[in-house]
Amino acid sequence: MLAGLQNVNFEFGARTILHDATWHIQPGERIGLIGYNGTGKSTLLKLLVGEYQPSKGSVERSRGTTIGYLHQDLLSFDTNESILSVALGAFARVLELEKLIETLGIELEKTGDEKILHQYSDCLQEMDALDGYSIHHRTEEVLQGLGFSNEDLQRPYKEFSGGWRMRVLLAKMILQQPDLLLLDEPTNHLDLPSIEWLEKYLLHYKGSVVMVSHDKYFLNRMVNKIVELYQQELHSYTGNYDFYEKEKAVRMELQQKAFENQQDYIRQQERIVERFRAKASKAAMAQSIIKKLDKLERIDAAELIRPNIKINFRVDKTPGKVLVELKEIQKSFGKNTIIKNGTAEIERGDKIALIGANGKGKSTLLRIIAGAEPFEDGERKWGHNVAESFYAQHQLESLRLDHTILDEMKECGSQLNDLELRGLLGCFLFSGDDADKKISVLSGGEKARVALAKVIVSKANFLLLDEPTNHLDLHSCELLIEALNNYQGTLMLVSHDRHFIAKTANKIWEIVDQEIKEFKGGYEEWVAWKERMARQKATATSTVIATTSISAVTTSVDAASSTKTVLDTTTKNNTPNGAVDKEKKKELQRLQKRFEQVERSLADWQTKKQQLEVQLGDPGIYASKELFLKTEKDFTQASQQIDTLTKEYEELFEKLMNASEN
Numbered sequence: 001m002l003a004g005l006q007n008v009n010f011e012f013g014a015r016t017i018l019h020d021a022t023w024h025i026q027p028g029e030r031i032g033l034i035g036y037n038g039t040g041k042s043t044l045l046k047l048l049v050g051e052y053q054p055s056k057g058s059v060e061r062s063r064g065t066t067i068g069y070l071h072q073d074l075l076s077f078d079t080n081e082s083i084l085s086v087a088l089g090a091f092a093r094v095l096e097l098e099k100l101i102e103t104l105g106i107e108l109e110k111t112g113d114e115k116i117l118h119q120y121s122d123c124l125q126e127m128d129a130l131d132g133y134s135i136h137h138r139t140e141e142v143l144q145g146l147g148f149s150n151e152d153l154q155r156p157y158k159e160f161s162g163g164w165r166m167r168v169l170l171a172k173m174i175l176q177q178p179d180l181l182l183l184d185e186p187t188n189h190l191d192l193p194s195i196e197w198l199e200k201y202l203l204h205y206k207g208s209v210v211m212v213s214h215d216k217y218f219l220n221r222m223v224n225k226i227v228e229l230y231q232q233e234l235h236s237y238t239g240n241y242d243f244y245e246k247e248k249a250v251r252m253e254l255q256q257k258a259f260e261n262q263q264d265y266i267r268q269q270e271r272i273v274e275r276f277r278a279k280a281s282k283a284a285m286a287q288s289i290i291k292k293l294d295k296l297e298r299i300d301a302a303e304l305i306r307p308n309i310k311i312n313f314r315v316d317k318t319p320g321k322v323l324v325e326l327k328e329i330q331k332s333f334g335k336n337t338i339i340k341n342g343t344a345e346i347e348r349g350d351k352i353a354l355i356g357a358n359g360k361g362k363s364t365l366l367r368i369i370a371g372a373e374p375f376e377d378g379e380r381k382w383g384h385n386v387a388e389s390f391y392a393q394h395q396l397e398s399l400r401l402d403h404t405i406l407d408e409m410k411e412c413g414s415q416l417n418d419l420e421l422r423g424l425l426g427c428f429l430f431s432g433d434d435a436d437k438k439i440s441v442l443s444g445g446e447k448a449r450v451a452l453a454k455v456i457v458s459k460a461n462f463l464l465l466d467e468p469t470n471h472l473d474l475h476s477c478e479l480l481i482e483a484l485n486n487y488q489g490t491l492m493l494v495s496h497d498r499h500f501i502a503k504t505a506n507k508i509w510e511i512v513d514q515e516i517k518e519f520k521g522g523y524e525e526w527v528a529w530k531e532r533m534a535r536q537k538a539t540a541t542s543t544v545i546a547t548t549s550i551s552a553v554t555t556s557v558d559a560a561s562s563t564k565t566v567l568d569t570t571t572k573n574n575t576p577n578g579a580v581d582k583e584k585k586k587e588l589q590r591l592q593k594r595f596e597q598v599e600r601s602l603a604d605w606q607t608k609k610q611q612l613e614v615q616l617g618d619p620g621i622y623a624s625k626e627l628f629l630k631t632e633k634d635f636t637q638a639s640q641q642i643d644t645l646t647k648e649y650e651e652l653f654e655k656l657m658n659a660s661e662n
Helices: 041-049 072-076 083-111 114-129 132-145 150-154 162-176 192-203 216-222 241-276 283-295 362-370 393-398 405-410 418-427 432-436 444-457 474-486 498-504 523-571 575-616 619-623 625-661
Strands: 003-012 015-025 030-034 056-061 067-070 180-184 208-212 225-230 233-237 322-333 336-347 351-355 377-382 388-391 462-466 490-494 507-512 515-519
Touching (some): 003 041, 030 216, 041 208, 072 162, 083 162, 208 216, 225 241, 336 490, 351 362, 351 498, 418 432
Parallel strands (some): 351 507
Antiparallel strands (some): 507 515
């Protein structure tokens, strides 16, 4: 066991977060920690790292266990150092050794002292043992995987926004390679390519990982265990999120049956008591049954208690067929062109997901469409009767901290009175006096709900949503999906949550080479199309390489044959030269035969590797540890075979070319 809780109680004032909770984290586990907003998931992580102390029970950690903890409060950190320097802070001892080796080297040159020489040698050995000479390469690789360009690496940390700062701190944490990594919503500030990179990295991470996330796709691909914090208790499920959903339904059904059986038993016993209570000969038996019923541990009904946000987007008026028309839009930031010749239309009923890597201009395009961002050239034309409402991350930051929730809602211009606004806030879990809470005391999830409530009040027929699921729990995300599917208006959204996109969008927009590319279909269709295009491109490339190689080999053989003909003609009965030429031809034929064998084997292994990649991409595989390990082993073997065969392929090709020249 690396760390865990033993019979822990924890309270915030009068509110109980955990009651008699026991949880042991084992080596190699990748755990998804889930629960409704406000149940205490982040609090639980803080208990594990020792920021909070339990009122009862104990928090246990194995001796020597190192813990890394990524959370939103880290954003208060600021520095003028470059992001590369900040991430290199993961290797404090290596950096210390670098300075010490440099100092000792200078002293050694001056004095030649034997003691300094020994010290210098010890430092070099420790440096080698820590693999210290590769830290710059490893750090750059991780930062680039999380979306930073080479030019970014030397830029000061303080120049970056909160989301990019969080990536730097995530890079530093995974480079430290703690035994236990605690990640609180790690995907909130990542784009899709960076999430995919993080998934691959964590799948091969040697330590244990506990992650809080609202991203179903991420949880399904990443975790082999789910721990749910529900009604002050921890419930464990061995498998990914899909397995948890099925297993929880089964557990609820079994609990309900047990409850009903117990209720039948209780009613039966109570009837016996009522029947025989008045009879003197049976009174003792009746009393015995009453005592037994009093001691009986009652089973609760399987009632799922959860906060239900009532999201009901209203539409006040119907717009024309085309809501927004973009004609040859151009937008740049300095020398960096984001969009050129941006041309597209948004039609009534469209539900568009704007996706792609960070820095490609998704949020910029969303702001241009909303009229919140100027552009250099082109035209943005509104259609008839369009009433838009824009939800963005900066709205959470722009909420007035000194306002109450009710004050904030009054500024929407909705013409609703206090009673009506309080009723709406009740749908967003702000009941009674909660509406009088200051914005400053709200959690991230609560602020997101306030911002969503402000959007709903607008009665817009065109919604623009920038990362609407950030800070929402899984259940709230599902309720938002349901509301958007029932929404009669048009919407455009930017999100990194693949499940959310797959369930809401009927069109995909992507910014490719500074232009808007539209795909008429849902997210899963788009992914399948992208994979099909990638396979066709790879096949076309392989065919070109193979054709070029065979052509070169054929040319080599023809050249060798021509050389032989010339030699035979000029030397006639010159046996030694004829014998040499014959040997060369045999060698050339042998090389060609082996070349063709290697080429076939290479194609077979590449096909097998693609099949294994598809299997590893299936979330269901992570429910079986044995199946996952076998598939991962086969994938590694296929990769090694491809590397070996590719090397031999290149060597044979070079030999064939040399043979043809000779």
